[in-house]
Amino acid sequence: MTQFKNNSLSVFDELFNAFPSSWGRDAHAGYPTASVNIHETEDAYHLELNAPGRKKEDFTIQVEKGLLTIGYEKKEENTEKAYKTIRKEFTYRSFKRSFSVDDKINTENIQARYEDGVLKVLLPKKDEVKIAPKQITIQ
Numbered sequence: 001m002t003q004f005k006n007n008s009l010s011v012f013d014e015l016f017n018a019f020p021s022s023w024g025r026d027a028h029a030g031y032p033t034a035s036v037n038i039h040e041t042e043d044a045y046h047l048e049l050n051a052p053g054r055k056k057e058d059f060t061i062q063v064e065k066g067l068l069t070i071g072y073e074k075k076e077e078n079t080e081k082a083y084k085t086i087r088k089e090f091t092y093r094s095f096k097r098s099f100s101v102d103d104k105i106n107t108e109n110i111q112a113r114y115e116d117g118v119l120k121v122l123l124p125k126k127d128e129v130k131i132a133p134k135q136i137t138i139q
Contacts, residue, residue, distance in 0.1 A: 033095040034072070034119075045105070045123040049097065052117030059119060063107045070119065071096040 039046040049070055051059075060071040073094035101107065104126055111122040 034070075034097060036097060044125055047099070047121040047123060049119040049121070050117065051114075051119055054114075054117075056114035056119075059112075059114065061110075061112050061121065063101065063110065066100055066102065067098055068101050068110075068121075068123070069096055069098045070121070 035050040037048040037050075039048075051072060054072060054074070058072055058074050060069075060073075062069050071094070101123065106124045106126045109124045111124075113120050
């Protein structure tokens with residue numbers, strides 16, 4: 001796992017190089033899970049999770065002990081059908097993605113929205129992290 005840091009290169013280096021080659025895959029079936037993009041601005045980190053064709057009600061997002069976990073689970077409904085299924089390739093799967101966040105993230109104000117197949121999570125930085133650089137005059 002990685003921690004979000006001020007140095008954006010270290011975020012990506014640690015995030016994508018610290019995991020085995022199965023990162024981003026369902027360990028049980030070899031199927032891909034949701035892909036993630038992470039962007040940094042002066043005020044926040046923006047996490048985008050690619051998850052088309054899902055409903056926002058089926059997502060869970062929680063922060064506990066410095067770990068942000070995004071989960072998805074669609075429970076298949078058992079209904080009586082008047083036909084016999086010959087082949088079934090549509091399946092409902094679940095996945096979880098977890099990211100370590102450090103104390104520079106304002107966890108009380110994390111926001112999320114799901115639109116156009118992308119779950120967007122805003123991880124605002126605490127005010128002390130957003131302090132603008134000060135120009136020093138040389139005398």
